[in-house]
Amino acid sequence: MTDAQETAADNPLRTTGGAPPDDVEAAPIPLLEPRDGVPPVIADEASLAEVIAAFAAGSGPVAVDAERASGYRYGQRAYLVQLRREGAGTALIDPVACPDLSVLGEALSGVEWVLHAATQDLPCLREIGMLPTYLFDTELAGRLAGYPRVGLGAMVESVLGFVLEKGHSAVDWSTRPLPEPWLRYAALDVELLVDLRDALEKELDRQGKLDWARQEFEAIASAPPAEPRKDPWRRTSGMHKVRRRRQMAAVRELWQTRDRIARRRDVSPGKVLGDAAIVEAALALPPNVHALASLNGFGHRMGRRQLEQWQAAVDRAKALPEAELPQPGQPVAGPPPPRAWADRDPAAAARLSAARAAVSALAEQLSMPQENLISPDIVRRLCWEPPQPADAASIAAALTGYGARPWQVEQVTPVLVDALSGHS
Secondary structure, eight states: OOHHHHHHHHSTTOOBTTBOOTTOOOOOEEEOSOTTOOOOEEOSHHHHHHHHHHHHHOEEEEEEEEEEOTTTSSSOOEEEEEEEEETTEEEEEOTTTSOOOHHHHHHTTTSEEEESSHHHHHHHHHHTTOOOSEEEEHHHHHHHHTOSOOSHHHHIIIIIOEEEOOTTTTSOTTOSSOOHHHHHHHHHHHHSHHHHHHHHHHHHHHTTOHHHHHHHHHHHHHOOOOOOOSSGGGGOTTGGGOOSHHHHHHHHHHHHHHHHHHHHHTSOHHHHSOHHHHHHHHHHOOSSHHHHHTSTTSOTTSOHHHHHHHHHHHHHHHHSOGGGSOOSSOOOSSSOOGGGHHHHOHHHHHHHHHHHHHHHHHHHHHTSOHHHHSOHHHHHHHHHSOOSSOOHHHHHHHHHHTTOOHHHHHHHHHHHHHHHHTTO
């Protein structure tokens, strides 16, 4: 038993289903320092080799976390990797100085990795050669176990009775050298992850959900990298205001210009030009730089050269032939937006309403969010084109075909059969 587990065993804040027992009066314990102190940042090959050897020789699961510089830098690369394992202690690795961590990844192959909100960190870990064979996601475990607040700080406090300092979560982790308080925060993020994993495993087992969680973890670990998003400019905030195809072309040109500049400068695109300014310029389609400068987001602090590059993007959109203008909507695979169902297919709308109500009731009964019980997209697809006949076997087969895990198929098939049979 670790020091943290021993302390937690004496502290009655361990909860069931995410709600503290009524008789708990003890205050949570602030966790201010890592138990072994703040380790030095690993930034050279020799030190990295020592860490790899130590972690390969360690025992049990390995806690893994990564810090990015979202909002400061272009992309989602890792700027600090934190690990902790029994027998190896805590390591803080600088992936800028050590960009290839594939040897470390190989050393930990076959070891269970414990991450919090794994899908957020796995892409940047993959970029530096680290990918788990097996994992345990403490955030997802918390969702399945019914905890209402599943952030790391909230989980550590409600499950283990410790308070983590979370003041540095949104700092610029590309800063070098990293300040000592930031490193302390980073080390504390992996300090109790394995303890949290152990407690959540027991709770999931108590609720009969441990196998469900394992199926979810396996799905995350085995998932291929996400495909690049098609037409990412369409996700510009405020895009719903843009109706005309010429204006859409202006959004596209401005977005692509901004993206090239942000990539070249390695800064967050929002620091180059805000989404609101892109939409404003697209709606106005200004005739010249002077008119552009009068728009929100293109104020007096923007130099003439910058204004000219944005105006050039607008001009390119204005010069496009009609045939090259973007279409109003992307071709969507699958059913239309649910708001259109009542007009296009009232029977499908009735099926969706019944299915949503059934899934919601079951999720409440199982004490978990609906989206973790079954993907809303799967429910929509099933209701738009239900199998015929809509019996248990055909619905289970359809759910499996859409990517539902076996435990999900087992749980939701009966309620979906009832929902669809009454609205076929």
